[in-house]
Amino acid sequence: KAGVTQTPRYLIKTRGQQVTLSCSPISGHRSVSWYQQTPGQGLQFLFEYFSETQRNKGNFPGRFSGRQFSNSRSEMNVSTLELGDSALYLCASSLAGRQGAELFFGSGTQLSVL
Amino acid sequence: AQTVTQSQPEMSVQEAETVTLSCTYDTSESNYYLFWYKQPPSRQMILVIRQEAYKQQNATENRFSVNFQKAAKSFSLKISDSQLGDTAMYFCAFMTYTNAGKSTFGDGTTLTVKP
Numbered sequence: 001k002a003g004v005t006q007t008p009r010y011l012i013k014t015r016g017q018q019v020t021l022s023c024s025p026i027s028g029h030r031s032v033s034w035y036q037q038t039p040g041q042g043l044q045f046l047f048e049y050f051s052e053t054q055r056n057k058g059n060f061p062g063r064f065s066g067r068q069f070s071n072s073r074s075e076m077n078v079s080t081l082e083l084g085d086s087a088l089y090l091c092a093s094s095l096a097g098r099q100g101a102e103l104f105f106g107s108g109t110q111l112s113v114l
Numbered sequence: 115a116q117t118v119t120q121s122q123p124e125m126s127v128q129e130a131e132t133v134t135l136s137c138t139y140d141t142s143e144s145n146y147y148l149f150w151y152k153q154p155p156s157r158q159m160i161l162v163i164r165q166e167a168y169k170q171q172n173a174t175e176n177r178f179s180v181n182f183q184k185a186a187k188s189f190s191l192k193i194s195d196s197q198l199g200d201t202a203m204y205f206c207a208f209m210t211y212t213n214a215g216k217s218t219f220g221d222g223t224t225l226t227v228k229p
Binding site: 031033035042043045048050055056058088090092094096101102103104105107108 | 147149151156157158159160161164205207209213214215216217218219220221222
């Protein structure tokens with residue numbers, strides 16, 4: 001079974017630009033969640049989608065948005081990039097039920113904002 | 115709001131020795147999961163072990179075991195017979211039944227296994 005796939009692995013953008021990150025979950029997983037990882041703030045929850053609906057949202061500004069498609073693939077968009085958005089963005093999928101609450105992570109997208 | 119605290123930013127252990135990583139959490143929920151995840155230098159985060167709060171028996175996975183003290187809200191990870199491949203950052207995480215899909219993570223403990 002293929003794991004969680006995130007693309008691209010690395011991105012370099014400049015302030016003010018926007019960026020879209022992609023995540024393909026493990027087959028059969030309907031929950032996809034996104035996390036921002038930085039050295040100073042650790043792992044911060046961004047949002048979670050289940051069956052194309054956003055179920056949970058973290059404390060991030062509206063510049064951070066996401067969506068999920070009918071095949072469970074998810075995208076995350078950050079508009080008007082700021083220097084502080086430089087981080088490793090991790091996507092995780094799960095069965096999101098009693099039978100499987102643990103997260104399966106992708107390798108992440110390293111975003112650098114210059 | 116749930117919080118997870120890992121009080122040891124860095125730890126080291128000699129190969130073949132045993133090490134324990136600490137984690138405490140705070141919640142008013144009764145039904146939840148606790149996890150330990152490992153993130154090696156490759157950055158690929160993987161699950162080490164999980165515990166459901168209603169289970170009194172501590173979870174074990176080969177060389178990894180936990181000491182779950184529900185009343186004290188403590189969830190420590192013990193690694194026995196440490197190996198060089200155990201060198202990684204370890205994150206303690208928490209998820210409620212009612213909020214499946216949203217995990218709260220501690221700040222992590224960087225573990226170095228020395229030969």
